[in-house]
Amino acid sequence: MKDAANWTVPILRLNGCLQRGIRPTGARVVQRSVLTVAGIAVLLACGGEPDVTAPLVPRTPRSTSDTAPAPSIAPQQVEVTGLILVARLGGRVHDIRMRLGEVTTLWARAYFSDGSVETVLADWDVSNPAVLKVIQEPYDHNPVSLEPRVEGTTTVTVTYGGLTRAFKLTVKGSLSDVISRRSLEDRRDDVEGPQVHAVYAIVADGVDEELDRNGRIANSVSAAVDWIASQTGRRLRVDTYRGEPDVTFLRLRRSQASLWSQRDSIVSVLDDAIRTSPLASAENAEDKVYAVYYSGPTGVAVEEGPLQVAGSAIPGRLAAVYLWGAHNLGEPSGGVLGDRNYHEVGFHEIVLAHELFHVMEAVDACAPNADGPHVDDDRSDLMYVGVQSVRDRMAVIDRNRDDYYGHDIPGCTDAEDSALWDDGPGRMSAALRLAPRILPSARLPFVCGVR
Numbered sequence: 001m002k003d004a005a006n007w008t009v010p011i012l013r014l015n016g017c018l019q020r021g022i023r024p025t026g027a028r029v030v031q032r033s034v035l036t037v038a039g040i041a042v043l044l045a046c047g048g049e050p051d052v053t054a055p056l057v058p059r060t061p062r063s064t065s066d067t068a069p070a071p072s073i074a075p076q077q078v079e080v081t082g083l084i085l086v087a088r089l090g091g092r093v094h095d096i097r098m099r100l101g102e103v104t105t106l107w108a109r110a111y112f113s114d115g116s117v118e119t120v121l122a123d124w125d126v127s128n129p130a131v132l133k134v135i136q137e138p139y140d141h142n143p144v145s146l147e148p149r150v151e152g153t154t155t156v157t158v159t160y161g162g163l164t165r166a167f168k169l170t171v172k173g174s175l176s177d178v179i180s181r182r183s184l185e186d187r188r189d190d191v192e193g194p195q196v197h198a199v200y201a202i203v204a205d206g207v208d209e210e211l212d213r214n215g216r217i218a219n220s221v222s223a224a225v226d227w228i229a230s231q232t233g234r235r236l237r238v239d240t241y242r243g244e245p246d247v248t249f250l251r252l253r254r255s256q257a258s259l260w261s262q263r264d265s266i267v268s269v270l271d272d273a274i275r276t277s278p279l280a281s282a283e284n285a286e287d288k289v290y291a292v293y294y295s296g297p298t299g300v301a302v303e304e305g306p307l308q309v310a311g312s313a314i315p316g317r318l319a320a321v322y323l324w325g326a327h328n329l330g331e332p333s334g335g336v337l338g339d340r341n342y343h344e345v346g347f348h349e350i351v352l353a354h355e356l357f358h359v360m361e362a363v364d365a366c367a368p369n370a371d372g373p374h375v376d377d378d379r380s381d382l383m384y385v386g387v388q389s390v391r392d393r394m395a396v397i398d399r400n401r402d403d404y405y406g407h408d409i410p411g412c413t414d415a416e417d418s419a420l421w422d423d424g425p426g427r428m429s430a431a432l433r434l435a436p437r438i439l440p441s442a443r444l445p446f447v448c449g450v451r
Contacts, residue, residue: 080161082111083122095168096146097190097242104146104243105137108158120160128154131171172242180213182249186282187241194419196221196319196356197239197288199279201250201270203259203296212247217293221245224349224356226436231397232405236356237422239288250277252296259297266298267312267320267449274318289316289359289420291352295323298449311351312449319355320449321348347441350395351448354382357397357415358450362404364413373450375403394438 086107098104108122119141124134131152135145146156148171157166186197198221200212211217221238222245229235239246252273259266270292274280282288298309313319362383363370369377374385375398382395383404398405405415 078116079113080110080163081113083158083160083163083165084109084111085158085165085167086119095170097170097172098146098148099172099243100148100151105143106146107141107143108160110160110163122158122160125157125159126154127157128152132156132169182210182213183241183247184249185278186239186248186285186288187246189246189284190240190243191237193237193422194287194289195237195239196225196291196420197279198245198247199250199274199290199292200247201252201273201292201294201296203252204255206251206256206296208251209295211293211295212249217247218245220293220349220352221247221291223345223436224352227345227349228353228356228397230436232416235422236420248279250274250279250292256297266294266296266322267314267318270294270320271314271318290318291356292318292320293323293348294320298322298324309449310347310446311355313355313358315358315361317359319352319359321352321355323348344439345436345442346439347444347446350382350442351446353395353397354446354448355450357383357404358448360415360418360420361413362415364404366409366412367403367407368409369403374448377403394442 086109096104107119109117110120110122111117121136121142124136124144126132126134131148131150131154133147133149134156135147137143137145146169151171151173153168153170155166156169157164159165189195198212198217200217202208225236225238250273252269254269259269274290274292279285279288279290309322311319311321358373363373363375367375369375371385374383375381376385378384378396378399380394380396381399382397398407401407402409404413407414
């Protein structure tokens with residue numbers, strides 16, 4: 001494996017133009033345990049009009065096997081029009097903050113004049129190698145790992161096809177400082193624009209399982225966003241602080257006894273609690289929607305069976321995941337909330353994904369298969385109405401793209417148009433759509449409180 005701090009991308013000259021670099025053969029494949037930081041989101045974009053002076057990059061077709069030679073086709077000359085850096089959760093930031101002990105994976109993504117987008121093998125340079133080690137990984141799609149060495153600041157410069165992007169990277173203390181420190185307010189945003197802010201809310205006399213401090217809520221939010229991205233090719237913008245999902249702790253003023261009769265209106269109680277908390281006066285509060293993990297009573301069982309409501313939402317405002325009573329899964333909070341691995345999707349992650357689509361105003365009454373704010377055409381659809389039976393296949397997001405995501409119905413709300421997405425439709429390479437591990441609990445039935 002080569003240290004990429006001073007490694008120049010192999011570039012071939014063909015008729016005075018640039019040929020995209022190909023990974024050197026014989027690269028040693030090393031098994032690595034890489035923690036890609038759940039909250040960090042890097043997108044350094046090429047602003048303004050395309051740079052018409054950028055060099056031309058002819059393409060060569062890839063071979064269909066390891067041994068078959070590439071077809072003899074004249075390279076098509078295209079122009080490199082943009083270069084961005086991509087990480088996990090999306091969002092536009094001006095610099096990166098890391099903690100000792102983290103390893104962050106980035107990709108360089110190039111835009112070409114023929115409309116295509118590819119992850120590319122770029123040249124990465126570090127101004128202060130004592131602070132940061134940059135490793136070009138020998139895997140497909142050219143990931144680069146950033147490994148902090150000591151506390152300090154350095155500038156990372158990325159070059160490809162004549163375009164250059166640079167960002168400042170600051171290394172602070174250990175990652176555990178961010179995760180374990182409880183916050184009662186919305187901390188300074190890493191990311192600009194409309195975004196999802198996580199909240200851990202408990203009743204006044206409830207048991208505090210410290211789900212905000214042990215990383216479970218941060219992991220759950222990250223896994224839900226990963227799963228949505230694997231379905232749509234787009235990332236929801238998540239509110240992060242120093243690279244981690246920013247989670248606020250909120251203790252309600254209401255007791256368990258006073259909330260047992262609330263039933264579905266518990267979501268209104270949560271919304272009122274947020275509006276009277278420090279969250280309401282935070283900078284950029286108008287850009288926030290809230291993903292609330294609520295530990296407390298939600299009311300009596302629903303008529304359709306022994307299940308309690310697993311979540312609810314206020315469109316444009318709040319998505320609530322109820323941690324009590326939906327299923328006894330033998331884990332804290334009644335489920336596999338976040339588990340120990342941010343890349344695992346279980347019951348609560350699917351509930352959060354469902355409620356976030358309600359926040360994005362799905363499903364509109366004008367949708368052809370609408371049944372209230374849900375759909376009734378496909379039992380495996382994420383937004384299916386009523387109590388679902390255990391699915392024989394995993395949930396999907398608007399399978400036919402005809403009801404609430406990616407449809408073409410004039411005047412009908414489309415979640416694809418929400419300002420919470422980090423970029424436009426189809427902008428994420430399929431190679432970057434993380435495929436989370438699906439836990440059995442992700443197929444369990446649940447009831448949504450939105451009516």
